[in-house]
Amino acid sequence: MNPLHLIFTEILQVLIVLTVAPAFTGWVDMLKCWTQGRASAGVMQPYRNIAKLFVKDVVLAQNASWIFRFTPYFVFSTAVVAASVIPVISMNLFLAPSADIIVLIALFATARFFTALAGMDIGTAFGGMGSSREMMIASLAEPAILMSIFTVSLAGRSTSLLHIVQTFSGGVLVFRPSIVFAAIAFVLVVIAEAGRIPVDNPATHLELTMVHEAMILEYSGRHLALMEWGAMLRFFLFVTLGIACFLPWGIAATDNVVEIAAAVFLMLIKLAVIGGVVVLIETGLAKMRLFRLTEFLGAAFLMATLGVIAFFILE
Amino acid sequence: MNLQVLAQINSFLAALVLLTAFAMLSQRKINSLVILFAWQGLFLSINTAVTGFVAAKHHLYISSLLTLSLKVILLPYILHVLVVRLKIRKEMETIMNIPATMLIGIALVIFSYHLTAPVREMSTLITRSTLAVALATVMIGLLMMITRKHAVTQIIGFLAMENGLFFAATSATYGMPLVVELGVALDVLIAAFIFGIFFFQISTTFDSLSVEQMESLREDN
Numbered sequence: 001m002n003p004l005h006l007i008f009t010e011i012l013q014v015l016i017v018l019t020v021a022p023a024f025t026g027w028v029d030m031l032k033c034w035t036q037g038r039a040s041a042g043v044m045q046p047y048r049n050i051a052k053l054f055v056k057d058v059v060l061a062q063n064a065s066w067i068f069r070f071t072p073y074f075v076f077s078t079a080v081v082a083a084s085v086i087p088v089i090s091m092n093l094f095l096a097p098s099a100d101i102i103v104l105i106a107l108f109a110t111a112r113f114f115t116a117l118a119g120m121d122i123g124t125a126f127g128g129m130g131s132s133r134e135m136m137i138a139s140l141a142e143p144a145i146l147m148s149i150f151t152v153s154l155a156g157r158s159t160s161l162l163h164i165v166q167t168f169s170g171g172v173l174v175f176r177p178s179i180v181f182a183a184i185a186f187v188l189v190v191i192a193e194a195g196r197i198p199v200d201n202p203a204t205h206l207e208l209t210m211v212h213e214a215m216i217l218e219y220s221g222r223h224l225a226l227m228e229w230g231a232m233l234r235f236f237l238f239v240t241l242g243i244a245c246f247l248p249w250g251i252a253a254t255d256n257v258v259e260i261a262a263a264v265f266l267m268l269i270k271l272a273v274i275g276g277v278v279v280l281i282e283t284g285l286a287k288m289r290l291f292r293l294t295e296f297l298g299a300a301f302l303m304a305t306l307g308v309i310a311f312f313i314l315e
Numbered sequence: 316m317n318l319q320v321l322a323q324i325n326s327f328l329a330a331l332v333l334l335t336a337f338a339m340l341s342q343r344k345i346n347s348l349v350i351l352f353a354w355q356g357l358f359l360s361i362n363t364a365v366t367g368f369v370a371a372k373h374h375l376y377i378s379s380l381l382t383l384s385l386k387v388i389l390l391p392y393i394l395h396v397l398v399v400r401l402k403i404r405k406e407m408e409t410i411m412n413i414p415a416t417m418l419i420g421i422a423l424v425i426f427s428y429h430l431t432a433p434v435r436e437m438s439t440l441i442t443r444s445t446l447a448v449a450l451a452t453v454m455i456g457l458l459m460m461i462t463r464k465h466a467v468t469q470i471i472g473f474l475a476m477e478n479g480l481f482f483a484a485t486s487a488t489y490g491m492p493l494v495v496e497l498g499v500a501l502d503v504l505i506a507a508f509i510f511g512i513f514f515f516q517i518s519t520t521f522d523s524l525s526v527e528q529m530e531s532l533r534e535d536n
Contacts, residue, residue, distance in 0.1 A: 176323070177330030295341070298414040302337060305421050306330070313428050313447045314326035 005255045006094040010084055013093065016264065017083040021236035022046035022229065024271055031279040046232060053225035061122045061218060071118035072219065072226035078111040079233035087165050088240045089263045090252040100159040101149050104241065105142070108193070108234065112138055115227075119215030126207060130214025133290060137192055137199060137211065140297035145189040147304030151182035152245045154311050161244055169248040177314055181307030183246045188300035190242060194235040196278065198288040198296065202231075209287055243270055321369050322441050328362040329445040332482060333424070336455040339475060340420050341413050345403055345467060349394045352471055356386030359478055363485050366442055374493045375485070381500050382481065390474060393507050394467070401518055403467065410462045420458060424451040434487065442486040449486050452479030466517060466524040470510050477503055 026043040033040035060069070082104055084095045099107075112134065119131035149159075155178060156164035192199040200211040207214070216227045244251065250266035252259040288296060335355040342348045360382040367375025409416065427450035435443050456476030460469045481499070484491045491499075514524060521528040 177327050180327070181330070181334075294414055298417060299341065302341075302417050302421065306333065306337070306424075309421070309424050309428070310326075310330050310333075313424075314330060314444050 002255075003094070006092055009090045009092055009255055009260070010094040012260075013089050014080060014083050017088055017233065017236065017240075018080070020268075020271075021232045022050060024236050024239070024275060025232045027272065028275045028278055031275060032282060035279055035283045046228075050225050050229055053220075053228070054222050056221045058221035058223055063123065064218075065121055067114070068118050068121040068218075069223070071114045072223040072230070074114050075111045075230040076226045076233070078107050079230050079237060082107050082237050083233065085161070086237060086240055087162060087244055087248075087251050089267060090255065090260055091162055091165055092252070092255050093162075096162050097160070101153065101161050101164070101241075101245075102146070102159055104161070105145060105149065108238075109138065109142060111230070111234070115212075115215055122218045124218060126210075126214045126217050129207075130211055130217070133211045134215060136290075137293060137297070140294060141189050141192040141300070144185055144297055144301040144304050145193065147301060147308060148182045148185040148189065149245075151178050151304060151307035151311060154308065155179055155315075161241075165244050165248045165251055166253075168245075169251060169253070178307045178311035179246065181303050181310055183242075185300045185303035185307060186242050186246065188296065188303065190238045191281065192293070192297055192300075194238055195231070196235075197282040198285040199293060201287050239271065239274055240267075243267070243274075318369060318441065321365055325362060325365050325369070325442060326445060328358050328365065329448040329482075329486075331358045332362065332452060332478075333448050336452045336475060336479075337417065337420055339471065340416055340455055340459055340462075343409075343413075345398055345465075346395075348468060348471055349391050349398065352394070352474060353387050353391040355475065355478055356382055356390075359482055360387060362445075362482070363490070366485055366489065369441055370489050372489050375490050377493060378481075378485075378490055378496050381496065385500055385504060386474070386478065389504070390507055393511060394471065397467065397511050397514060401467070401514060401524065403465075403524070408464055410464060416458065416462050420455050423454040423458060424448075427451040427454060438487070440486070440489065442489070445486040446483060449479050449483035452476075452482060455479075464525050464527055466514060466526055469526065470507075474503070474507075 023043050023046070026046045029045065030040040030043055081095075084093065085099045085104060087093060087096060116131040116134050116138075119127035119134070121127070152164060153159045155176065156167045158164060158167075191197075195202055195212040201209060202212065204210050205213055205217075212231065216224065219227050247270060250263055250270075252263040332355055335351050335358065339348055339351045339355070342351060360379045363375050363379040363382060367373065367379060411419075424447075428447045431447040431450055434446055438446075453476050456472045456474075456479055459472030459475060463469055463472065477499075481496075484496075490496065517529075518524050
């Protein structure tokens with residue numbers, strides 16, 4: 001395959017991810033407003049927020065170290081790297097063979113690590129509290145997501161995401177208990193990883209419950225814009241990772257323009273449906289008590305482990 | 316439908332039986348526990364019917380119907396009536412915390428997988444791989460009886476164990492002879508009635524259904 005084509009698809013995909021991610025968050029917010037009987041600000045509101053934050057000045061605490069200033073750029077760039085590795089619209093990506101699915105999870109974990117450090121950097125009480133909560137959630141969520149990923153890798157016979165997508169999108173739809181368990185576990189963990197209800201409420205600034213918001217409370221201006229955009233990208237990328245693992249039909253296999261256009265269209269449909277499901281989960285549940293999260297994420301880990309076991313026992 | 320797809324459906328149902336077993340292990344509310352028990356019975360019943368179709372053993376249809384009427388409708392109804400009459404509302408306490416119990420449950424599944432590995436090698440039945448799940452269901456039922464203090468939850472654990480045994484019989488040998496299965500079904504039914512009478516006696520004597528209370532019956536040596 002022509003390497004120029006690969007690079008072109010790569011750039012196209014990164015641009016699409018960067019532009020669609022805020023719209024996806026906007027779509028979820030809009031649906032949520034509708035289900036709660038409120039008027040919504042529309043799908044475009046996240047773009048307006050980001051644009052507004054970019055023109056504002058940065059207010060920096062006097063004791064902010066380089067970690068605090070470095071973190072927004074780091075979080076955003078890890079998201080961009082992840083966006084270039086996950087096959088969102090096409091399997092023919094220049095960078096896709098460079099990282100497997102475990103590297104991806106590690107990439108997200110590193111971004112989260114730096115966010116937690118930045119939360120503690122200024123030394124305010126809220127930042128430290130948010131960081132400690134975030135690390136507690138991470139320590140429970142990461143084993144579960146890795147187990148879920150292992151199940152998929154076992155069934156796809158590789159940890160390379162490309163290979164998994166190729167294997168699954170070629171096969172027919174079959175009842176595979178292991179994949180079903182892994183998918184349920186993945187959904188539960190993504191809720192935790194993306195900081196949605198019932199784990200964390202992205203719309204709150206109530207000190208008793210906030211996790212992600214508490215960590216980024218001290219950010220302003222372009223730093224905050226990058227952090228918010230990074231969080232939207234994180235949510236979007238986890239969803240597309242789930243699509244690549246569990247619903248890979250329609251991701252372009254060649255660099256035919258029509259096929260790529262069809263892939264983008266299918267991706268938007270899948271995202272719209274998944275956004276609806278997320279909203280149903282969020283409006284149906286109340287935010288969980290922090291110490292009930294061990295059971296929530298324990299259930300996710302159990303599901304993922306059952307997936308691995310079911311793969312060996314039943315298949 | 317071809318056999319391959321049916322076998323897949325069967326193993327999917329087996330996975331659901333295992334899932335309900337774990338869900339029962341983690342459930343605190345007794346009403347939800349009864350509902351989960353009914354679901355387990357339903358999956359078991361469908362599984363038995365599918366196995367009967369695959370193996371062309373028609374007596375399995377009768378056991379499937381028996382399971383459906385007894386374990387999905389009658390026993391949950393009796394348990395529900397018991398729960399209402401005994402006015403059990405609060406959440407059940409467990410001896411260990413729930414995540415730890417779940418981890419033990421996972422260990423039990425792996426253990427039963429290893430235990431049934433030789434049988435899997437020898438057997439030629441299409442359901443041979445679900446034997447491990449059946450054994451795991453028995454063990455998780457036993458674990459539930461051990462880790463719960465409340466008498467009614469212990470009984471549900473016992474009935475879940477019986478589900479596992481029935482499942483094991485179906486998957487290992489395409490079911491026991493019909494006479495035996497009818498006998499076991501009758502036994503379970505009678506047992507449920509006797510348990511009910513016992514519960515009333517226990518709750519009037521001790522003002523509680525917690526098994527710990529019965530330690531006062533022990534003679535001091």
